[in-house]
Every structure is written in structure tokens, then in C-alpha cells.
Amino acid sequence: MVSVSVLNDALKSMYNTEKRGKCQVMIRPSSKVVIKFLLVMQKHVLIKSLGCYNIGEFEYVDDHRFGKIGVELNRRLNKCRVISPRFDVGVKEVEGWTTRLLPSRQFGYIVLTTSAGIMDHEEARRKNVGGKVLGFFYWFEFT
Numbered sequence: 001m002v003s004v005s006v007l008n009d010a011l012k013s014m015y016n017t018e019k020r021g022k023c024q025v026m027i028r029p030s031s032k033v034v035i036k037f038l039l040v041m042q043k044h045v046l047i048k049s050l051g052c053y054n055i056g057e058f059e060y061v062d063d064h065r066f067g068k069i070g071v072e073l074n075r076r077l078n079k080c081r082v083i084s085p086r087f088d089v090g091v092k093e094v095e096g097w098t099t100r101l102l103p104s105r106q107f108g109y110i111v112l113t114t115s116a117g118i119m120d121h122e123e124a125r126r127k128n129v130g131g132k133v134l135g136f137f138y139w140f141e142f143t
Contacts, residue, residue, distance in 0.1 A: 003029065010034045010069075011135060018077045019105030023072070033134070035119040038071065040111050041080075041137060044120070057092040080137035086113070090130040094121050101136045108138025 003009055010027045014064065019023040029036065061068040089097055090110060098121060102108035109120040114131030116124075 002132070005082060005084060006031045007034050007037060007135065008084070011036075011080045011082055011137075014071060014073065015077060015080055018073055020127065021031070023073045025071050027069045027071060030069050033113075035069065035110055037134060038069065039108070040118060040120055044109060069082055076139055077137065078139050080135065082135040083133045086132040086134065088130070089133055091125065094125055097121070097133060102138055108134045108136060 006029055010030075013027055014025055017023075020095050061070070084100075094110070095114075097110055098105065099110075101110055109122070111118060111120055111134045112124050112131040114124055114127075114129045116127055116129050118134065119127075
């Protein structure tokens with residue numbers, strides 16, 4: 001079976017792993033987009049570490065095929081999804097997408113691919129750039 005979206009497979013495996021109550025997942029195959037999406041998640045402390053379960057280190061495991069990434073989840077991941085097709089979003093339209101996709105303004109991020117790289121919607125708003133929507137993720141913390 002051919003994989004249509006590597007990013008979709010990666011996010012679904014993370015979501016399913018969290019629903020099973022596990023905290024570690026091995027993502028295969030890998031791509032640059034998956035790695036950068038996970039780096040955005042890691043920036044928001046949703047993922048403890050990337051790589052071969054080495055805390056604080058990012059290591060891409062090259063198996064001479066498609067590659068693997070080991071991910072250790074840090075928080076409870078409520079939802080992470082890919083938006084397909086990748087819709088164009090201008091700077092002024094980001095607010096509408098956040099209200100449509102995220103449950104609240106306090107938590108969750110939309111990940112965009114822009115001319116300045118892959119980043120979340122808040123960073124894109126600060127840099128005043130638009131782009132295409134890759135996906136979104138959010139979690140809920142009990143305090």
C-alpha cells in the first residue's frame with residue numbers, strides 16, 4: 001500500500017499511540033516536513049525528545065530506506081491532524097483559521113509552511129507572513 005501523506009501517517013500514529021496510553025512512538029517513514037512539524041511541537045514542549053529516545057537530542061535514524069524518528073510524548077495530546085489540501089492562508093486570514101480549527105485561543109497551534117520556513121501561526125503573525133496550512137495540534141493541561 002502506498003502512503004499518500006507521510007505527515008498524516010506520522011501524526012495519526014502519534015495520536016493513536018497517545019490514545020492507547022503509551023508515551024513512545026517510532027515514526028516511519030520520515031521526511032523533512034515531518035521533522036520540522038515535530039520541531040514546532042517540541043518548541044511548545046509537547047514532545048520531550050526526538051530521536052532514539054534520547055532526551056534533549058534530535059537524532060534521525062537512517063535505516064538506508066526511509067528513515068525513522070523516535071518520539072516521546074510529554075503531555076496529553078488531544079488532537080493533531082493534517083489539513084489536506086494545503087490551503088493558502090494570508091496574514092489576515094489566520095485568525096479565521098484558528099477559530100475554525102482550535103477549540104480555544106489559549107491552547108493549540110496551527111502549523112504553516114511559509115517562505116520563511118515551517119512555523120506556528122503565532123510566529124507567522126509576528127513575522128507578518130502567510131503561507132499554506134500543514135496541520136494543527138492541541139492539548140489540554142489539568143492544573
